[in-house]
Amino acid sequence: MQRDRHLPLTETVYYILLALTEPAHGYAILQKVEELSHGQVRMAAGTLYGAIDNLLKLGWIGPVPSEDSRRKVYVITENGAAMLRADFDRMMHMINVTNDRWNYRR
Numbered sequence: 656m657q658r659d660r661h662l663p664l665t666e667t668v669y670y671i672l673l674a675l676t677e678p679a680h681g682y683a684i685l686q687k688v689e690e691l692s693h694g695q696v697r698m699a700a701g702t703l704y705g706a707i708d709n710l711l712k713l714g715w716i717g718p719v720p721s722e723d724s725r726r727k728v729y730v731i732t733e734n735g736a737a738m739l740r741a742d743f744d745r746m747m748h749m750i751n752v753t754n755d756r757w758n759y760r761r
Contacts (some may be wrong), residue, residue, distance in 0.1 A: 664742045670696050672731055672739045678719045680726040
């Protein structure tokens with residue numbers, strides 16, 4: 656199987672995609688990423704909007720119509736969900752191999 660050049664996702668991109676499994680505007684994305692990561696990932700607004708631009712260009716997120724014209728709302732696309740799943744599967748494989756190698760069980 657050929658490896659996707661976009662993998663592994665950065666931690667920031669992973670959490671943004673995960674946050675956008677529900678529609679959200681920029682500030683809500685910042686809050687959700689911080690919540691999902693238990694405070695481990697904090698972004699400046701400029702970092703978020705740069706990432707949003709890239710994710711839009713890749714087709715991994717898309718705009719959602721919003722009643723508030725001042726706020727742009729985004730949601731993950733099928734392609735974005737496929738990339739999120741691929742990176743999740745990649746990480747789970749690494750965890751499983753490590754568990755098997757170390758015979759580590761919780």
